[in-house]
Amino acid sequence: VKRVYAFGKDAQGNNVTEGNTNMKAILGGKGANLAEMANIGLPVPPGFTITCQTCMEYANADNTWPEGALDTIQEYRDDLEARIGKKIGDAEDPLLVSVRSGAPMSMPGMMDTVLNLGLNDQSINGLIKQTENPRFAWDSYRRFIQMFSNVVMNLDGDLFENAITAMKHARGVASDTDLTAEDLQELVSEFKQIFAENVDAEAYPSLVVDGTVQFPQDPSVQLQLAIEAVFGSWNNPRATLYRKQNKIADDLGTAVNVQSMVFGNKGNTSATGVAFTRNPANGEKEFYGDYLVNAQGEDVVAGIRNTSPIADLKNVEGLEEAGRELEEVFVTLENHFRDMCDIEFTIEQGKLWMLQTRVGKRTAAAALHIAIEMEKEGLISKEEAVMRVDPEQLDQLLHPQFDKNASYDVVAKGLNASPGAAVGEAVFSAADAVDVAEAGRKCVLVRWETNPDDLAGMIAAEGILTSHGGKTSHAAVIARGMGAPCVCGVEALRIDAEKKQASVVGTDIVIKEGDMISIDGTTGSVVLGAVELVLPEMTGDLDTILEWADEFRKLGVRANADNPEDAELSRGFGAEGIGLCRTEHMFLGDRKQIIQTFILNEDPAVREKAVNELLEAQTGDFLGMFRAMDGLPVIVRLLDPPLHEFLESPRALDVEIAKLEATGGDKALIAEKRMLMEQIDGMSESNPMLGLRGCRLGIVYPILPVMQVRAIATACAELKKEGLDPKPEVMIPLVSVVAELEKLRKVAEDTIAEVAAEQGVELDIPVGTMIELPRAAVTADEIGSVADFFSFGTNDLTQTTFGFSRDDVEAEFVPQYLAERLLPYNPFATIDPGVAKLVEMGVELGHKGNPDLVCGVCGEHGGDPDSVKMFHTIGLDYVSCSPYRVPLARLAAGQAAL
Ligand code: ADP
Ligand code: MG
Ligand code: MG
Numbered sequence: 001v002k003r004v005y006a007f008g009k010d011a012q013g014n015n016v017t018e019g020n021t022n023m024k025a026i027l028g029g030k031g032a033n034l035a036e037m038a039n040i041g042l043p044v045p046p047g048f049t050i051t052c053q054t055c056m057e058y059a060n061a062d063n064t065w066p067e068g069a070l071d072t073i074q075e076y077r078d079d080l081e082a083r084i085g086k087k088i089g090d091a092e093d094p095l096l097v098s099v100r101s102g103a104p105m106s107m108p109g110m111m112d113t114v115l116n117l118g119l120n121d122q123s124i125n126g127l128i129k130q131t132e133n134p135r136f137a138w139d140s141y142r143r144f145i146q147m148f149s150n151v152v153m154n155l156d157g158d159l160f161e162n163a164i165t166a167m168k169h170a171r172g173v174a175s176d177t178d179l180t181a182e183d184l185q186e187l188v189s190e191f192k193q194i195f196a197e198n199v200d201a202e203a204y205p206s207l208v209v210d211g212t213v214q215f216p217q218d219p220s221v222q223l224q225l226a227i228e229a230v231f232g233s234w235n236n237p238r239a240t241l242y243r244k245q246n247k248i249a250d251d252l253g254t255a256v257n258v259q260s261m262v263f264g265n266k267g268n269t270s271a272t273g274v275a276f277t278r279n280p281a282n283g284e285k286e287f288y289g290d291y292l293v294n295a296q297g298e299d300v301v302a303g304i305r306n307t308s309p310i311a312d313l314k315n316v317e318g319l320e321e322a323g324r325e326l327e328e329v330f331v332t333l334e335n336h337f338r339d340m341c342d343i344e345f346t347i348e349q350g351k352l353w354m355l356q357t358r359v360g361k362r363t364a365a366a367a368l369h370i371a372i373e374m375e376k377e378g379l380i381s382k383e384e385a386v387m388r389v390d391p392e393q394l395d396q397l398l399h400p401q402f403d404k405n406a407s408y409d410v411v412a413k414g415l416n417a418s419p420g421a422a423v424g425e426a427v428f429s430a431a432d433a434v435d436v437a438e439a440g441r442k443c444v445l446v447r448w449e450t451n452p453d454d455l456a457g458m459i460a461a462e463g464i465l466t467s468h469g470g471k472t473s474h475a476a477v478i479a480r481g482m483g484a485p486c487v488c489g490v491e492a493l494r495i496d497a498e499k500k501q502a503s504v505v506g507t508d509i510v511i512k513e514g515d516m517i518s519i520d521g522t523t524g525s526v527v528l529g530a531v532e533l534v535l536p537e538m539t540g541d542l543d544t545i546l547e548w549a550d551e552f553r554k555l556g557v558r559a560n561a562d563n564p565e566d567a568e569l570s571r572g573f574g575a576e577g578i579g580l581c582r583t584e585h586m587f588l589g590d591r592k593q594i595i596q597t598f599i600l601n602e603d604p605a606v607r608e609k610a611v612n613e614l615l616e617a618q619t620g621d622f623l624g625m626f627r628a629m630d631g632l633p634v635i636v637r638l639l640d641p642p643l644h645e646f647l648e649s650p651r652a653l654d655v656e657i658a659k660l661e662a663t664g665g666d667k668a669l670i671a672e673k674r675m676l677m678e679q680i681d682g683m684s685e686s687n688p689m690l691g692l693r694g695c696r697l698g699i700v701y702p703i704l705p706v707m708q709v710r711a712i713a714t715a716c717a718e719l720k721k722e723g724l725d726p727k728p729e730v731m732i733p734l735v736s737v738v739a740e741l742e743k744l745r746k747v748a749e750d751t752i753a754e755v756a757a758e759q760g761v762e763l764d765i766p767v768g769t770m771i772e773l774p775r776a777a778v779t780a781d782e783i784g785s786v787a788d789f790f791s792f793g794t795n796d797l798t799q800t801t802f803g804f805s806r807d808d809v810e811a812e813f814v815p816q817y818l819a820e821r822l823l824p825y826n827p828f829a830t831i832d833p834g835v836a837k838l839v840e841m842g843v844e845l846g847h848k849g850n851p852d853l854v855c856g857v858c859g860e861h862g863g864d865p866d867s868v869k870m871f872h873t874i875g876l877d878y879v880s881c882s883p884y885r886v887p888l889a890r891l892a893a894g895q896a897a898l
Contacts, residue, residue, distance in 0.1 A: 001053070003050060003051050003053075003054045003072050004048050004049065004050050004051070004072050004073060005019040005023075005026075005027060005031070005035065005048060005051070006018050006046075006048045006076060006080075007019060007031070007038045007044065007046065007047055007048065007049065008038050008045065008046025008047060008260075009038070009046055009083065010046075010082075010083045011082065011083050015039065015041075016083070017035045017038040017039050018035070019031065019036075019049065020032065020036050021036035021337075025104050026051050026052060026255070027049045027052070027102075027255050028049070028101075028102030028103050028255030028257075029102055029103065029104060029105065029106055030100060030102030030255070031049035031255045033356070033357050033358055034047070034049070034355075034356070037333075037354050037357060040332065042329060043351070043352060043353050043354055044353070044354050044355075045259050045260045045261070045355070046083050046260050047080065047097070047258050047259030048077075048079075048080060048257075049102075049255050049258075050069075050073060050255060050256040050257075050258070051255055052103070052104060052252055052253035052254060052255045053253060054069055054231075055231045055234055055253035055254050055256070056251060059231060059232075059234065059235060063228070063231075070224070073223075073227070073258075076258075077223070080095075080097075080258070080260065081095060084260055088117075088118040088123075088219040088223070089118050089120060089122065089123050089218075089219035090123055091122040091123060092129065092130075093126050093129075093130050094118055094119070094123035094126045094127055095260060095261075096117060096119060096123075096140070096261040097117050097118055097223075097258050097259060097260055097261060098113060098114065098115045098258070099113065099117055099223070099226040099227060099257070099258055100230070100256070100257040100258075100259060101113060101230045101233055101254045101257075102254060102255045102257055103248075103252060103253070103255070104252045105246070105248045105252070106358060107239060107242055107243070107246075110233075110236075110239040110242050111230065111233035111234065111236070111239055111254055112151040112152075112229060112230055112233040113147075113151070114144070114147050114148055114151050114152060114229070115143060115147055115296065116140045116141070116143055116147070116261060117144060117219070117222050117223060117226055119140060119144045120216075120217040120218075120219065120222075121217060122217075124137055124138070124141050127140065131266065133267070134181040135180065135181040135184065136263070136265060136266050136267070137181075138181050138184035138185045138187075138188060139265060140263070140265070141184075142184050142187045142188045142191055143296065143297075145160075145192060145195060145215060146191060148215075148225075148226065149191070149194070149195050149199075151226075152225050152226050152228075152229040153198075153199050155194070155195070155198050155199065156198075159194050159198065160191060160194065163190050163191065163194065164176065164179075167186070167187055171183055177294065191215075192214070195213070195214075195215045196214055196215070199213045200213075206221065223258070227256050227258075230254065230256045231253075231256065233254070234253055234254045247825065250821075259355075262348045262351075262353040262355075263296065263346070263348045264294070264296050264297075264346040264348065265294055265295055265296040266348055266349055267349070268294055268317075268318060269318035269319060269349050269350045270294055270346075270349055270350075271291050271293045271294070271295065271313075271319060271322075271346070271347045272291065272296055272297065272344075272345070272346045273289055273290055273291030273292065273344075273346075273347075274289050274291075274342065274343070274345075275288060275289025275290075275291075275310050275326070275343050276288040276289055276340060276341070276342045276343075277330045277333060277334050277341045277343070278340045278370055279366065280340065280342070280361065280363065280366050281363055281365075281366055282363070282365055282366055282369065283340075283362065283365060283366035283368070283370040283373065283541075284369070285373060287309075287310050287311045288310065289309070289310040290307035290309060290310060291308060291310055291313060292307050292308070293308075293316070296346075310326075313326065319350065321350060322347040322350055322352040325352045326345060326352055329345075333357055334379070337357075337359060338379050338380055339360075339380075339388070340360045340362060340366075340370050341357050342359075342360035342361070343356060363393075363396065364390075364393040364394055364395075364396040364397050365396075365541070367389045367390065367393060368389055368541035368542055368545050369541050370388070371385040371386075371388040371389055371545060372541055372544055372545065374388075382548050382551075385545065385548060386545060386549050386552065386891070386894050386895060386898065387895055389891060390865075391868075391888040391889075391892040392865060392888065394542070394888045394891060395419045395885075395888065396419065396522060398419075398420075398573075398884050399419045399420025399421070399483070399485065399522070400421055400485075400533045400534065401420070401421050401522065401533065401534060402421050402520050402525075402531045402532070402533065403532040403533065403534045404534075405532075406531050408518070408529065408531045410526065410527055411504050411507065411509050411526055411527060412492040412493055412504050412526040413490065413492075413523075413524050413525055414465070414467075414488055414490030414491070414493075414524045415470060415476070415488050415489045415524055416520075416521055416523055417473070417475065417476035417479060417480070417487060417488040417489075417524075418464075418476060418480040418483075418484060418485055419521045419884075420463075420483070420484070420485040420520075420521050420522065421463075421485055421518065421519065421521065421531070422444055422461075422462035422463025422485040422518065422533075423442065423444070423462065423518045423530045423533060424436075424442035424443040424444045424461065424462045424463070424516070424517070425442065425513070425514050425515065425516060426443070426446050426502070426511050426512070426513060426514065426517045427444070427445055427446065427457075427461070427500075427513060428445075428447070428497045428500045428501070428502075428513060429447075429497065430445065430453065430455070430456055430457025430460075431457065432457070432500075432513070433456075433457035433460040433461045434456050434460045436460070437460035437461070438460075443460070444461055444463045444464070444465055444517050444518075445457050445458060445460075445461035445465065446466075446493075446495060446502055446511070446517075447465070447466050447495070447497070448466065448467055449466050449467075449468045449473060449474065449475065450464065450466060450469075450473075450475040450478065451807075452474070452641070453649070455588060456589060458479070459482065461484070462484070462485070463479075463484055463485035463519050463521065464478075464479050464484060464485070464486040464487075464488070465488075465490065465493075465526060466487075466489065466490070467489070467490050467493040467494070467495050469488045469489055470488065470815070473488055473489070477860060479521070480863075480882060480884075482882070483569075483882060483883055483884040485519055485520070485521035485522075486519075486521050487519045487520070487521055487524050490524075490526055492506065493505075493526070500512065501513065509528060511528065515528070516528075516529055518530055518531040518533075542887065545891065546891060546894075549890050549891045549894025550890060551894075552895075552897045552898055553872075553890065553893035553894040553896070553897050554872060554897050555871065555872050555877070555879055555889075555893040555896065555897075556576050556577070556877055557574065557575060557576055557880075557881075557893060558575050558577040558578055558579035558580075558633075558635075558878050558879070558880040558881075559571075559573075559575035559578055559880060559882065559883045559886050560578070560581075560582070560858055560881060561578055561581065561625075561882075561883055562581050562582045562583070562585045562586065562625075563621075563625070564624035564625055564627070566883050567625055567628040567634075568628045569884075570883035570886050571628065571629065571632070573883060573884070574886055574887065574890055575632075575883070575886045576632060577629065577632040577633035577635075577727075578625070578632070578633070578634040578635060578880070579635055579856050579858045579862070579878060579879070579881075580731075580791065580858035580859075581625060581634055581635060581637060582637055582640070583621075583636060583637060583638065583639055583708060584639060584641050584645070586617070586618060586621045591614065592646055594610050594613050594614055594617075595614065595646045596646060596647060596648075597610045598611060598614070599643055599646065599683075600676070600679060600680075607703070611703055611704075611707050614707055615707045615710060615711055618711035619710075619711040619714050619715050621711075622711055622714075622716075623715045625715075626715055626716060626719055626726035626727075626728055627726075629726075629727075630725055630726065631724075631725045631727065633728075634727060634728050635729045635730075635731050635768070635789075635791060635858075635880075636708075636728055636729065636730060636731060637731040637733050637770065638695075638704075638709075638730065638731065638732055638733060638744075639697055639698070639704055639705075639708065640694050640733040641693055642685065642688035642689070642692060642693040643683070643693075643697065644680070644684060644688055645688075647683075648680065649680075650677050650681045653673055653676060654677060656673060657673050657677065660673070689799070689805065689807070694733040694734020695732050695733055695734050695735050695744055695769075696740075698732070698744050699740065699743065702747060705748065705751075706747060706751050709730055709747070709748045709752060710751050710754075712728050712730060712765065713755035713756070713763055713765060714755055714759070716728050716761075716763060716765065717755060717756070717759035717761040717763060718759075721759070721761060729765060729766040729767070729788070729789065730752075730767045730768070731768055731769065731770060731791060732745070732767070732768070732769045732770070733770045734772060735769045735770065735771075735776050735783060736776055737775070737779070738779065738782040738783045738785075738786060741769050741783055741787060745786055745787075748765075749767065752765050766789060767787070767788055768788045768789030768790060768791065768854075769787050769789075769790060769791075770791050770792070770793040771790050771791070771793065771797065771839075771842045771846075772794075772795075772796035772797045772800070773796070773797070774797070774800060776842070777797070777838040777841055777842040777845075778838070778841060779845070780841065780842040780844075780846040781845040781846065781848040781849040783849065784845065784847065784853050785849035785850055786849075787846070787853065788852075788854070789853060789854040789855065790842060790853060790855045790856070791855075791858050791880070792855070792857045792858070792859075792876075793858060793859050794835060794839070794857055794859040794861040794862075794867075795828065795859040795861075796859075797835055797838060797839070798828055798831075798832060798835050801832075801835050801838060802835075806828055809826075814826065828860060829860065829861075830861070830866045830867050831864070831866075831867040831871075836870050836874065839857070839874055839876075840874045843855050843874060843875060854877050855877050856876055856877055856878040856879065857871055857876055857878075857879045857880065858880040858881075860881075861879075862881035862889060863882055863886075863888060865888065865892035865895075867879075868889055868892035868893055868896060869892065869896040872893060872896035872897060873896070879893070
């Protein structure tokens with residue numbers, strides 16, 4: 001196996017680079033692009049790259065070197081010394097190198113780099129002699145000891161920073177650059193002393209000389225320890241956590257780049273900087289970045305001194321030439337990589353050197369703008385432009401945000417569960433949220449966690465804040481569905497719902513009911529007080545890219561919406577219909593009373609009256625929906641949740657009764673409440689999610705589907721008479737056997753026919769079903785034969801396929817499964833391949849039963865880009881997702897087709 005690859009030129013100026021940009025898996029991103037830059041003739045300090053695979057072998061063998069690897073490294077080191085004509089550690093003219101990490105995926109700041117390696121008490125003299133600049137030489141030496149101690153030996157960086165500060169005090173100077181060569185030489189002695197006092201002799205026997213630890217003078221020891229430290233940094237806790245969060249595999253390893261040093265700290269014609277070839281914030285084509293004169297390495301990003309904008313470089317005496325060359329490099333890089341690049345460079349005494357480049361990270365707005373501009377410039381095709389934008393990122397663009405110019409203090413942080421910002425009074429119960437909203441004021445609902453009982457309050461509130469639960473908790477899922485901002489899992493928040501207040505752990509901050517608070521679901525921030533909100537600047541760029549995506553995509557995109565406002569919103573975002581209109585949200589508020597009356601009264605007359613009231617209300621709902629979506633399909637799902645969700649909880653009643661008894665409340669009222677409690681208790685199920693819900697409700701209470709279909713058909717007929725073109729469809733949930741669908745289809749068809757006759761209007765309303773139980777998927781041929789359409793309810797289908805309760809999934813084992821990688825990702829967020837197989841089977845069998853069957857997906861997965869790709873492959877007709885995710889689904893569907 002080849003373990004080491006050279007890059008850069010030889011002594012004769014010939015390019016001897018062995019790698020290229022396509023070898024990121026072997027050379028890491030940095031190594032592969034250093035090679036690429038050398039190949040296209042850019043000035044890259046020569047060096048070599050040790051492969052990622054060597055890192056993994058080393059790590060897997062308990063930090064021991066694979067046979068022969070050290071010899072190969074020695075060969076490449078000899079070769080590098082020959083190419084440059086200097087030797088590491090030489091007392092006359094030493095070569096210095098940097099040892100740089102570089103994984104296949106960019107992991108900014110996660111792993112380690114050591115600069116100026118090769119300095120020791122001998123080679124420092126050579127460096128002084130060659131540069132005739134003792135100050136620079138001693139500064140380099142002290143930086144090396146500092147970095148080596150910190151990065152390789154894990155000593156606390158403060159030990160050294162404190163020594164520098166003390167020195168500055170002693171000399172009465174403010175800036176590092178004011179320290180003299182003598183000062184720095186003295187610091188080097190102090191640093192070596194700190195090293196000797198703090199390194200554990202037992203852990204590093206090779207560093208012990210005459211019974212005490214000493215800073216290693218042998219360059220070979222320095223080099224080997226530094227390489228081993230970079231390998232080790234792959235598995236440091238920071239890097240491990242970063243990989244987990246960013247779904248990067250643990251077995252990639254990091255490469256190590258050993259590269260000859262160039263110096264940005266050799267005086268006023270030297271500099272170091274970082275830059276982007278375009279503005280990464282807004283995408284404008286302009287020089288973007290910062291530099292520092294007479295500085296090294298991380299000084300620029302570390303914010304030690306104030307930097308200058310890159311555009312000024314050409315105007316600085318001694319840097320003009322390098323500044324102009326840098327601008328040419330920008331163009332070369334963009335033409336070569338055909339994308340916006342970020343770069344790191346150093347200017348040594350007027351000469352420009354390139355130290356790193358990669359395709360640059362950018363905001364959503366910049367991603368759109370750059371893709372479109374580059375297409376116009378002829379640099380990339382339309383297809384590529386569509387591929388260039390990350391669908392997930394679009395979320396940033398569509399919601400209100402904190403005004404960037406506002407100043408505010410973040411009092412706590414949680415998970416950024418649903419994007420956008422909200423401002424309002426803190427309220428601590430769903431009922432209070434409803435009250436405040438009805439009084440025309442804005443509120444943020446603050447809960448420990450939310451549950452279905454909180455739904456009305458969640459709808460009423462501007463945003464949702466919870467102290468528990470993860471990104472797929474009830475609060476998060478519902479909030480995303482509604483497009484409401486949500487910050488969840490704010491661990492520092494101690495909520496006392498009884499007292500209607502919350503405190504922030506570790507502070508004396510108390511948030512009381514009515515206090516204004518602001519939350520930012522894009523960042524997870526919680527702020528006390530009202531932050532100014534701004535609507536994101538919607539550029540035409542988004543429309544352009546989405547129109548291009550539309551040209552390519554095969555999948556339709558519909559929205560999940562259950563009120564006219566959301567329907568209109570999603571239509572504005574380009575939804576081609578409503579894939580799921582849930583009707584249970586229409587049974588909240590005042591109507592909860594009506595449905596309770598229906599459920600709890602055996603008397604048919606009372607029941608009928610309740611149903612008639614619901615019929616009237618529902619007809620109004622559907623009029624609004626169908627009007628908003630005129631000309632486009634609206635799939636209305638018949639009532640789905642377990643009925644108990646509409647009833648009071650027996651426990652709450654129990655508490656109420658106890659209170660009444662304690663305060664000598666009205667006997668008759670107590671008796672009534674007690675009866676109610678017993679009745680509700682009698683109806684309770686052990687597993688309501690697997691109980692009386694979905695189509696089972698319609699079979700047990702046929703009057704409910706009759707009422708709902710009648711409302712749908714009546715609204716449809718009325719609008720037709722107005723000359724509109726309503727296109728409702730009736731969807732029957734949670735079917736497991738074909739007989740259920742047959743029975744309810746008949747109910748629906750009869751009702752539609754009745755209404756058509758009554759109204760004297762022709763009604764053609766398709767009837768279909770949700771496929772959300774494994775049995776339905778595997779018998780989809782039978783079910784398809786009586787359905788006009790299928791909609792795969794992948795939330796329930798995931799729940800019932802895995803046998804995971806989706807309401808409890810955050811709490812216990814799933815987080816552990818993810819941590820231990822028993823599952824690669826949360827199957828409720830991204831469709832699991834096993835569940836997808838059931839969908840695929842459902843589509844295929846369904847078409848056997850009915851060749852004209854229309855198949856779609858509703859549920860969270862419809863708005864998840866990876867899942868959208870899967871659904872494209874399976875050959876579904878459309879996906880349906882929450883309104884705010886419609887643009888994202890359009891883009892993902894376009895990308896899936898390319
Ligand atoms: P990171 O991956 O954290 O950016 P790098 O390996 O890029 O770490 O190193 C950080 C900085 O150190 C670089 O941006 C550059 O300024 C400096 N540096 C690294 N290698 C060299 C070198 N051979 N010569 C001069 N400066 C270097
Ligand atoms: Mg870097
Ligand atoms: Mg369902």
